[in-house]
Amino acid sequence: MFHARRIVTAEDARRMASKRLPNMVFDYIDGAAGHGLGEAENRRVLNAIRLRTRVLRNVATQDLATDLFGRAAGLPFGIAPMGMCNLSAPGADLMLARLAARRNIPVGVSTASSTPLEKMIETAEGNAWFQLYYTDDRAAGDALLERARASGYTVLVLTVDVPVVGRRPRELKHGFQMPFRFGASQFIDCVLHPRWSLSTLAHGAPGLANFDGSTSRFDRSASRAGADWDYLERLRDQWKGRLVIKGVLDCEDACRIRDAGADAIQVSSHGGRQLDSAPLPIAALGDIRKAVGDDYPLFYDSGIRSGEDVVKACAMGADYVFLGRPFQFAIAADGERGLETYCSLLETEAKLTLAMLGARSICEIGADNIAGAQPGAACP
Template identity: 60%
Template sequence: MSASAIHSAEDARRLARRRLPWMVFDYIDGSAGAETGAARNRAALDAITLRPRILRDVSQRSLATTVFGQQTERPFGIAPMGMCNLSAPGADLMLARLAAKHKVPHGVSTVASTPMEKILEVAEGHAWFQLYFTGDGTGTFKLVERAKAAGYKTLVLTVDVPEVGRRPRELRHGFKMPFRIGPRQFIDFALHPRWSIAGLIHGKPQMANFEMDGYDFDRTESRAKADWDTLARLRDAWPGHLVVKGVLDVDDALQLQRAGVDAIQVSSHGARQLEAAPAPIDMLPRMRAALGPDFPLFFDSGLRSGEDALKALVAGADFVFFGRILQFAMAAGGDPGLAQLWRVLTDEMSIAMAQTGMTCIKDAHQDA
């Protein structure tokens, strides 16, 4: 069984690569350009060492923390990802159940493949809505109202996609949303029958948040019109917590803080946008120093293990998010695959905490 074969994120990736059509695997796995941005972040994470400490009685350890005053069982959650049901039928709801079980935030993408209301219900409230600004913003602000009416309390505005990055691996396969099945995709799907038959039974994954009057979302439509006035409008329109995701510049972060956002998420979109962006993990300590010790700072991009996540916490993040590896786990083994990878990540972090003399997440921040 695939789930029991997952002992690391790389195991999940390898199993997913076998099962998924090339087009889907490369859409999830691919990064911008020649993928040097992904390599830079990986090298930066690998270069960080944690300080081994001894004889501190670390027999009782807790990974619990709080985000926006809410208890979470782990200091890591689920990054928003579009079209997750491509990785496995029902993937969005597998993630939602995981979020409910461990009381961690589940990022629900603007281009999620399950309606935002359903995900919030299954996640038992542990879901944050991620917003893309598009076109002239009319549809965007309708989505904000919809998220509010659905009961979302946290909105995550993603700001690092003024234009969709070029990812040659997905372009080569002719990946489009909603996808079209030409001769090349037909062969690809025929060679991956397990995925294709499940897709036939459950139906082709769709972008599920756009059955609204006047909202016709085009994934490739420019998102470039958003500016600081847009942010101010959004701040006025959204009474709940407002997180801005995709920030890599200290000056921008300071301006966001002044603009009244509630948290900043340092991220390079998993190296899927600007190839030449700095390694996000290198920016974290500078962001923390600039924003002060108490400003909520989140992180994602390139995390592949519980130890990686601990490094980000030590570097200044209050909370971190995993992205594509969760999709690989579902592609490899469905619900049990996801649960297994979650256990692996938990064990990796807990063991690393023991080895570095930590018993709680606060210790990680104090070690920074």
């Protein structure tokens, strides 16, 4: 029996999830591109960032609230868009949406979500951003955008780092595919994880809820290579709300996206799931911040696991931070209670980190908080 109180770190949730989930589901969520070296190296660089501790600054209170497109967000981190979240547990999408509503933080709603996008924004009480993948089928793309607009989404996230789905050996070895297909090895995997299997059986296998399967379909392995600068220009004209471009790691691309009228860029390696030898996103964040200037909105995801990591990403130049896998693992470990526990520990760690840095608000955090960035800062 697992208890939420045992989730004290993201690794606790991951370990519990690895026991609960069938191997094919755990490997789908946890997996990375290639050998996973890029993902691991990004974690190593994040771990190596030293923050500058300051003293005698009266840090009796810490404020994590921040501005996000003119709206107050309760915490400096939100939920990254993830397809098929209900694989981690039945109802996972709605747990994430309820967390977004309670904490006033954005939940990314994937094109490939396992709950209809309309239900997600309603449950999140407006705190939902729709994530779009390019499709060659223009009418299908337009129909999704229209549904997003009609149901009240004001922020659209276009993910651009998946011209093709990355090669993820841990998925391939299980024959993982969407929609879900069962063969003998998947059956045995499920039998060996009865708790997940019975609850999934009771609620029905998760599907791609934004598509009815007959008039509209989502093909995960379809090429998205047709996305180009003309498409971005068209989308910018078409979508009147805020537009975020997710999956950017290059300074030249970032400047061109900014100049094309996007409202923000999300620096991300898709959690290391696309190209093993891609630039490390946490390093790219610092470079892109310098390239686009201090005032352009930059978001970050990939490898964030603790509240301290959130503060580090802000110090590296992020205005807002997102996490993916840990939220799903917290749900797999202990359902909605595990999710709340994990969110609260991120919050506590972030506040504690601010206090150690001599800061009262997350909005104060920037390059100045990196130890060694200023001559003599890290010296005895």
